[in-house]
Amino acid sequence: MTGGKTVETSRVGRPRSEKTRLAILEAAADLLVEGGFSAITIESIAARAGVSKVTIYKWWPSRGSVAIDAYFHRFRQTLTFPDTGNVAEDLLAQMLILIGAFRGRAGEIMAELIGQAQSDPELADTIRTGWMQPRREVTALVIQRAIDRGELRPGLTIPILMDELYGPIYFRLITRYEPLSDEFAQELVRNTLEGVLSTRSSIK
Amino acid sequence: MTGGKTVETSRVGRPRSEKTRLAILEAAADLLVEGGFSAITIESIAARAGVSKVTIYKWWPSRGSVAIDAYFHRFRQTLTFPDTGNVAEDLLAQMLILIGAFRGRAGEIMAELIGQAQSDPELADTIRTGWMQPRREVTALVIQRAIDRGELRPGLTIPILMDELYGPIYFRLITRYEPLSDEFAQELVRNTLEGVLSTRSSIK
Amino acid sequence: MTGGKTVETSRVGRPRSEKTRLAILEAAADLLVEGGFSAITIESIAARAGVSKVTIYKWWPSRGSVAIDAYFHRFRQTLTFPDTGNVAEDLLAQMLILIGAFRGRAGEIMAELIGQAQSDPELADTIRTGWMQPRREVTALVIQRAIDRGELRPGLTIPILMDELYGPIYFRLITRYEPLSDEFAQELVRNTLEGVLSTRSSIK
Amino acid sequence: MTGGKTVETSRVGRPRSEKTRLAILEAAADLLVEGGFSAITIESIAARAGVSKVTIYKWWPSRGSVAIDAYFHRFRQTLTFPDTGNVAEDLLAQMLILIGAFRGRAGEIMAELIGQAQSDPELADTIRTGWMQPRREVTALVIQRAIDRGELRPGLTIPILMDELYGPIYFRLITRYEPLSDEFAQELVRNTLEGVLSTRSSIK
């Protein structure tokens, strides 16, 4: 996310052109939407943005980093999750918002970005810290509060519980085994909280 | 998985060389282990196997397909899962075997293959049908039997439950947020079955 | 002159395309005539010849070498110098033929090629062995015979005498101080043979 | 030689920095000596001189013009030729001085500059007027006096005679066919004056 940094201090020399920065992000985002990650080449971005290749290389280290910046630029979404105090409701709301974002082009592109990240550690890091981490923090907060209120088991490992919620969603996003429907999110959250044992056997 | 098919019918002309096929798979597997998916190029395989590029193109449609064939060739494992009749034990055993396989090089390579599959539908399909499906079928059987015995809730959607088990594992494989430890598998299976609500609130 | 070599032995693999070789030389020669040496870029040749850059790099080591090959391809001239037995006549004929070739585009281009050769030793060598040497050999022969016949001084250093003939011509070609006129050649040859001392002083 | 001009009129505004001008010429000369003309790039000069590119462009129109200025700055030599009244001695002295200057790095660089001048008319002009012309004028004077004294043939075309002297030297400098030895200069001057016909045939 190198290229995203704003020029803080006014230093000597010609300042960075904000117009150019935006033209690059817009061009990359367009290419991403139209042809997916494989359509992102430094040359195609440069040509579309009317910008020199060197300028792109100057501010971004790889095509992956331009792609993720362009993704955030285009699909930046608010993280305003509700906080009703009811853990089931809050978690479901969060999962529905994520699933909603992943239906449509944004989801396909995120899948490709995650795919690319498997052979681009820097991209992987940017996705983790720039995309997943903020969401996980909100979710962790909701879970922690529910533990504090005594709604959830105290011995719980929070990262594992979060993997139980996010894991299946990203698994579906990536394997496309089954659709990312609202019903899926509902049963996922319910199952995760209540378990899947039959009532009889749960009373031990 | 085109290249993996054995030559059944004896047709006219010079038969396909089995030695060549194996040389290609061994070379590709070596490259995969040494340098990951990005080290797999048709040219590098051809050079290493002492084989012409055209011969590879003749039997495999893409580098992804050679890679997955080479992966299966090198890391093929038995699917002999225990069947004790205890759903918790059986599921845990299955997850532990998968996690064990994913620790080490095989896991890293599978992550890369899944990554590549995001921009290679054919590779995605081969991974689903050749790798995931067999495991899911065994898991589905165990779950179905537990439902039949009344251990699990009858209304359960089996694919969702399987996503709850496999999803977090693949999520950790791909995001590398946290390690694929045995403890993780244990808590994952326990949480999935019993839920995470505190005992007090679960008696409603 | 690497690319000029003809494929002698019929070896395995696809043979070199003669059509491609000629297309490259024609394109390069056209560019040379139209825009001089600076118009010769590997990219422009490739574009004009409908050929890949790699193919050019495969057969020629530098743009200079393509240029000189293209020059010879386009301006190859016969070396049929007359041999009358009269040294003055023969030398003048040779110089007139060379000067004639250097008037017009071929001379301008040769000047540029010699210029480039100052920073490209390989090009320099090709010009020496492929262009100058054959002419010098013919000239050396004429001179040697004149020495044998007793027309020229026996103690003469032949290379120096040849430099006295060719040097002024190339000097004019390169500095453009004065035109390469036929009168120039006539006085040059006469002066070189007879000297410039006044008759009075020459009889010492 | 634009950049070499001294600031005559004192105009308003900050005057041109002499320190900067010298830093540029020194840097360029160093680069020229170390890596030849190809090492001369505006960027490398700017970096080495601690100067902005724009400042260089402001005072010199091209890299060729900086190069030639740097050459004169570093290798400026006196034009004090002896004038003994003996044409053979005087011409030989002049040629020996020139040949002496051309042995060593200065000659190699001059060859490269002349080479570059083939595709840079302005550079060609600067070399002619700034380097060759002063020498030719001295030589022309010596020749003219010899004609006046009756030592040389009256019908002689002086520029042609000068090309007979300078041409072979520059030819050797540029083609590196043979070394620029003192013996070469001696025989060159002698041959030029006396001719190469054998005594017998010269008396016709």
Add this chain to the structure above:
DNA sequence: CTCTAACCGAGACGGTACGTCTCGTCTTTTG
């Protein structure tokens, strides 16, 4: 003693060409 015009550094930028890489196809000879 301020004003102001020109100089100068640093560095961003669009552009052209470089030489390299790998792809997937094509065209031969060899077994």
Add this chain to the structure above:
DNA sequence: CAAAAGACGAGACGTACCGTCTCGGTTAGAG
């Protein structure tokens, strides 16, 4: 007819300089 060898067109890579363009900060004579 399979396979090896290798030529080839295509196109992106990342780099080097080009020449131009802001900027901010001198520097010295003119008012």
